[in-house]
Amino acid sequence: MATQELPPPMALFQMVTGYYISRAIYVAATLGIADLLAHGSQPSSALAKATGTHAESLTRVLRLLASVGVFTEQEDRCFALTPLGECLRTGVPGSMRSAALLFAGITQEAWRDVLYSVRTGAPAFNHVFGMDSFSYMARHPEEAANFDAAMADFTKGIAIAVAATYDFSQFGTIVDVGGGNGILLEAILKAHPSLRGVLFDMPHVADRAQQRIEAVGVGERCKAVGGDFFLEVPSGGDAYILKHVIHDWDDARAVTILRNCHRAMDPQGKLLIVEGIYPSRIDQSDASRGAASNDVNMLVCTGGRQRSEAEFRSLYDAAGFKLTRIIPTQASASVIEGIWSPKDESLRGR
Numbered sequence: 213m214a215t216q217e218l219p220p221p222m223a224l225f226q227m228v229t230g231y232y233i234s235r236a237i238y239v240a241a242t243l244g245i246a247d248l249l250a251h252g253s254q255p256s257s258a259l260a261k262a263t264g265t266h267a268e269s270l271t272r273v274l275r276l277l278a279s280v281g282v283f284t285e286q287e288d289r290c291f292a293l294t295p296l297g298e299c300l301r302t303g304v305p306g307s308m309r310s311a312a313l314l315f316a317g318i319t320q321e322a323w324r325d326v327l328y329s330v331r332t333g334a335p336a337f338n339h340v341f342g343m344d345s346f347s348y349m350a351r352h353p354e355e356a357a358n359f360d361a362a363m364a365d366f367t368k369g370i371a372i373a374v375a376a377t378y379d380f381s382q383f384g385t386i387v388d389v390g391g392g393n394g395i396l397l398e399a400i401l402k403a404h405p406s407l408r409g410v411l412f413d414m415p416h417v418a419d420r421a422q423q424r425i426e427a428v429g430v431g432e433r434c435k436a437v438g439g440d441f442f443l444e445v446p447s448g449g450d451a452y453i454l455k456h457v458i459h460d461w462d463d464a465r466a467v468t469i470l471r472n473c474h475r476a477m478d479p480q481g482k483l484l485i486v487e488g489i490y491p492s493r494i495d496q497s498d499a500s501r502g503a504a505s506n507d508v509n510m511l512v513c514t515g516g517r518q519r520s521e522a523e524f525r526s527l528y529d530a531a532g533f534k535l536t537r538i539i540p541t542q543a544s545a546s547v548i549e550g551i552w553s554p555k556d557e558s559l560r561g562r
Contacts (some may be wrong), residue, residue, distance in 0.1 A: 231320070233276070234315075234320065235316060235320070236273050236277050237300070237312050238317055238320075239273055240273070240274070240277060240282070240283075240300060240312075241300055241309050242313065243263040243270075244263070244302070245259060245263070245274070245291075245300070246293060246297050246298065246302075247301055247302055249283070249292060249293045249297070250301055252292070253286055253290045253291060253292035254290060254291065256270055256271040256274055256290075256291060271289055278291065281294055281296050282294060308365065310358050310359075310361035310362035310365055311362040311365060313358050313362070314358055314359055314362040315362075317355075318355060319512075319513060321340055321341075322336050322340050322341070322512050323509075323512055324336075325339055326508070326511075329511050334515065335512060335513060335515040336513075337512060337513045337514070344514070345514055346414075350414075360420070363393075367395040368395060370396070370455065370486065370541070370544075371395050371396040371398070371400070372399055372543075373542045373543035374399070374400070374455075374541055375399040375400045375403040375404075376403070376542075377540075377541045377542070378547045380400050380403070380404050383449075383450040383451045384406075384407070385449050385450050386400065386407060386409050386451045386452075386453060387409075387410045387412060387445065387448075387449035387451070387452045387453070387476075388409060388411045388454075388455070389441055389445050389452055389454045389457060389469070390413055391411040391413055391436075391455075392413060393420060393424050394421045394425050394434070394436070396455050396486070397425075397430075397434060398428050398430055400453075401433055401434060409435075410434070410435055410446050410448075411435070412437050412441065412445055413436070413438065414438060417438070418437055418438035418439075419436070419438065421436040422435070422436040441457075441469050441472060442465070442472070445469075445472050445476045447477070448476075449476065449477060449481065450477075451481060451483075451484055452473040452476070452477055452481065452482075452483050453486065454469070454483075454484070455485075455486035455487070456487055456545075457469070458470070458527070459487055459506070459516045459517060460510065460514045460516040462517070463530075466527055467531050470531035470532075470533065473531075474532045474533065474552070479552045481551075482549060482550065483528070483549070483550040483551070484547055484548070484550075485548040486545050486547055486548070487545055487546070488502070488503055488506065488546065489503075489519075489520065489524070489538065489546055490507060490518040491520070492521075503518055506518055521538060524538075524548055533550035533552065533553055534551055534552070534553040535548065536551055537549050
């Protein structure tokens with residue numbers, strides 16, 4: 213029976229034990245099971261030998277995943293991929309392997325103490341790991357590399373949608389603040405051959421991004437710059453774009469970042485935030501669940517939040533901008549456009 217057809221106690225029990233599945237997916241992703249099954253089914257004994265695991269125990273976990281359609285079990289304890297399982301392969305279109313390692317790994321470790329966040333309002337991640345998530349990534353390069361890969365997988369679809377939806381031809385130079393590995397900027401530059409770009413992020417992130425920018429063929433029109441967006445951002449851009457940056461921070465820090473963009477840009481420039489808009493009322497739709505889930509994840513991991521249209525308007529106003537329009541895309545994010553507020557240009561000198 214589907215969850216909605218179950219008696220309420222059993223439906224709730226399925227929700228309570230949902231981590232069984234996510235942790236089993238984490239095991240499969242860590243062991244690379246989907247990559248081993250890429251060319252056809254294999255017996256669990258062969259998979260155990262290839263992964264250095266206990267055959268019977270691995271079989272039991274694979275059977276759990278078969279029960280929810282990640283794999284299929286065939287005769288003689290052979291397992292094969294399904295369309296869901298294909299998404300656990302490495303490097304394929306639509307791959308969620310890095311996301312599985314991230315969200316069922318350290319993120320889930322932080323979520324186990326969500327009650328700490330509810331009681332204190334502070335990120336549980338800091339409480340569990342003894343440091344904030346950005347410091348943790350800086351000190352754990354393997355986790356940071358996987359985080360970059362997971363964000364890249366998510367960003368690919370958003371980047372294409374944003375580049376196709378918003379008219380960037382009006383600009384000469386765009387500054388991508390907190391631009392990560394540059395996938396968004398790459399998509400925009402390739403869609404607009406006359407546009408130039410600046411990617412701005414923490415120095416160690418910018419160093420990696422510069423290598424990728426050159427590798428994908430936009431190095432002549434784009435450079436990566438390292439720094440701290442709480443202090444300043446590069447000047448000279450006609451537009452400043454921030455994709456999934458502001459939701460990492462509370463209102464005070466978010467306003468600091470936006471004010472630094474305000475200082476750096478000309479009065480004719482535009483501010484573009486790419487994020488989801490928190491609905492005015494939560495229902496049981498997939499969109500509501502996604503927004504609410506991401507909002508609590510920000511609470512747990514960074515102390516940030518998802519914001520409604522009214523909350524974005526308030527942020528823009530506090531930073532010296534006027535929110536002019538919100539442009540939905542085909543992805544799960546909108547382009548939130550702002551210009552200098554005509555009533556408060558005094559912020560430029562602060």
